[in-house]
Amino acid sequence: MRSIFESMKNTIKHLEVVHDIFCDERNFRDEEKSDYNIYKQDEEKLREDLNRLALDAQLYSQKGRQMILADFLEYIFLGRGYYSIRSREDRENFIKAILHFVNLLMCYEAMTVSYNLRKKFLEKLGDKIREVKEEEHYDELKDFTKKVGLKKEETDAPYYLDRYFDSLLPKTAGGLWHELLVYIFLLRNNFGYIIPLILSQRLMSLEGSIVPPDFLIISYEKRIYGVEVGTKKEIQSGSFSLQTAIPTATIDTINSRASDRCPICKRWIPLCDFVIKNYSSLDKEIIKDEIRCLEECNVYSKEEIAAGECPYTKYSRNKAQRLKCTQHQYANGLHYHYNCVLKNISKDIRKKIIKANDAVALKTHYPYYSGLEELMRKKG
Numbered sequence: 001m002r003s004i005f006e007s008m009k010n011t012i013k014h015l016e017v018v019h020d021i022f023c024d025e026r027n028f029r030d031e032e033k034s035d036y037n038i039y040k041q042d043e044e045k046l047r048e049d050l051n052r053l054a055l056d057a058q059l060y061s062q063k064g065r066q067m068i069l070a071d072f073l074e075y076i077f078l079g080r081g082y083y084s085i086r087s088r089e090d091r092e093n094f095i096k097a098i099l100h101f102v103n104l105l106m107c108y109e110a111m112t113v114s115y116n117l118r119k120k121f122l123e124k125l126g127d128k129i130r131e132v133k134e135e136e137h138y139d140e141l142k143d144f145t146k147k148v149g150l151k152k153e154e155t156d157a158p159y160y161l162d163r164y165f166d167s168l169l170p171k172t173a174g175g176l177w178h179e180l181l182v183y184i185f186l187l188r189n190n191f192g193y194i195i196p197l198i199l200s201q202r203l204m205s206l207e208g209s210i211v212p213p214d215f216l217i218i219s220y221e222k223r224i225y226g227v228e229v230g231t232k233k234e235i236q237s238g239s240f241s242l243q244t245a246i247p248t249a250t251i252d253t254i255n256s257r258a259s260d261r262c263p264i265c266k267r268w269i270p271l272c273d274f275v276i277k278n279y280s281s282l283d284k285e286i287i288k289d290e291i292r293c294l295e296e297c298n299v300y301s302k303e304e305i306a307a308g309e310c311p312y313t314k315y316s317r318n319k320a321q322r323l324k325c326t327q328h329q330y331a332n333g334l335h336y337h338y339n340c341v342l343k344n345i346s347k348d349i350r351k352k353i354i355k356a357n358d359a360v361a362l363k364t365h366y367p368y369y370s371g372l373e374e375l376m377r378k379k380g
Contacts, residue, residue, distance in 0.1 A: 001104070004076060062135055062167055069170035070179075071199055077101070077180060078196040088282060095184045096280035099271050099367075102177040106259065106268035108169055112149040113266045118142075118165075125168070137164040149173075150266060174268075175230075178253045179214060181367045182229050188282070191375060192219040211236055213248050217375075225375060227251060249371050257289060257365035260314060260335040264344055269337055272312030272364055274299050279366050289368035294359045305362060306354050308339035315341045317361035325349070325356040338362055 021027050023043065028036040050056065060068060077098060085094050111118040122142040126133040141148070141164055146156035149165040149172060157165070166172050171179075179198055186194050195216040202209045213226035226248030228237045237248040260269045271279075274297050278284045291297070293305050293313050300310045315338040319331040328349050330341045342350050353361075 001101075008072075008076075065167045066169060066171050066175075070176045073101075073170055073176065074179065074196075074198050078183065079199060091187070092280045092282055095188065096276055098180050098184050099276045099280060102180060102259075103270040105170070105177045106270050109149070109172060110267055111169075112165075113147050115145045118144075118148070122168075135164075137161060141165060147266065154266065174253065174259050177259065178251075178256070179229050181258050182227065182251055182369055183215065184279075185367050185369055186215060186217065186227065188279070189372075189376070191225075191372070192217045210240060210243055212240055213237060216246070219375075225249065227372070229253060249375065251369045251371040253369070256367075256369055257335070258367040258369070262337040262340050263334050264330075264336055264340040267337070269314055269335070269364075270312060271367075272297075272299070272310065275312075275364060275366055286366055289366045291364045291366065292359050293362045293364060294357055302357065306357050308342045308354075311337070311339065312364055313338040314363050314365075315361055316363060317358065323356070323358075325352040325358060326361075 022036070022039045025033075025036050025040075057063070058068070081094065081097075085091055111121060119142055122138065126138065126142075132138060137160065141161055144157060144161060148155060148157040149162050155162055170176050183194065183196060195218065196214070197203075197212045197216060198214050201211060203212050213228040215227040215229075217225045217227060219225065224246050226237065226240060226246050228248055228250045230253050231250055234250060237250055240246065241248045258271075261267065262269055274291065279286065293300075293310070294302050297305060297310075304310060305313055314335045315330065316333060316335045317326050317331045318333050319326045328341075328345050330336055330345065342353065345353070
């Protein structure tokens with residue numbers, strides 16, 4: 001990521017150099033003064049226009065900052081990244097890159113429960129961007145030692161501090177990574193040509209604007225469909241469909257197993273190497289989203305998985321009276337880090353779970369999103 005950030009910095013520096021040259025009258029010979037005068041006059045008028053629009057606040061400010069940060073990252077992958085795709089192998093590498101990047105986004109959110117990481121992040125951010133230090137809740141969040149940015153019943157922070165924390169990261173709680181995962185989900189399932197509209201959340205006309213879905217699909221049958229990532233946007237999607245006659249499907253992210261937050265440690269469970277390798281291989285047919293780790297994984301041995309050595313394995317089990325290895329408080333159907341479960345049960349139960357080699361309980365998942373079943377049937 002550092003090389004990407006350096007490249008973006010160079011883009012900004014390049015534009016600054018062009019601007020600085022034309023702003024300095026000393027760079028112009030006498031016969032070129034008219035070029036300078038025109039530039040100066042239009043630059044002054046442009047500055048006035050932009051001030052009236054407050055356009056700079058749309059590029060960086062506390063309000064809406066999580067959206068701005070997410071837009072920047074989505075521009076890298078969806079606005080420019082496709083230029084790097086020239087072959088089938090490039091498509092596979094592109095999918096793989098997004099899956100690894102999703103893991104980075106999940107890692108960032110360790111700051112919800114890690115006061116150490118959060119404090120170091122805020123201190124460095126305040127040193128790099130001085131105006132952040134002046135923001136109303138900066139010092140309070142920096143000194144806050146408990147959990148922040150979780151669900152209402154799980155957070156230790158007041159609401160305003162949760163909101164401020166959210167403004168410091170790009171679309172927290174999966175907002176950004178679900179959009180990226182849905183994009184490669186659409187690509188991998190070969191629905192047609194995908195048009196990302198995530199960076200164009202207002203389609204303008206002279207008289208007004210319309211809010212489009214996150215993606216449009218142009219099917220191979222020359223039909224157009226909208227895809228909205230996340231529920232609770234049915235009214236927005238319905239309005240778009242009524243005004244454009246483009247049918248729009250809503251993608252369920254809440255029940256997607258593409259990302260689970262462990263109820264014990266409150267950290268997200270990332271995508272494992274087995275998932276990334278297979279999901280990015282376009283020759284690999286994936287017919288179900290659940291992976292039984294003990295039966296399918298070829299990265300870790302069965303013994304290593306059972307002992308909890310894989311940091312990605314999930315544990316999800318309901319109690320069964322005939323199975324002694326399920327007689328504990330975490331056999332409740334939720335999805336946990338398997339190694340978190342092992343660390344938080346008695347030594348006796350731990351031995352029983354490891355010895356059981358419970359193929360049903362130890363699992364992980366490929367990215368899969370419901371909501372496009374009708375489109376899948378049409379494709380089939």
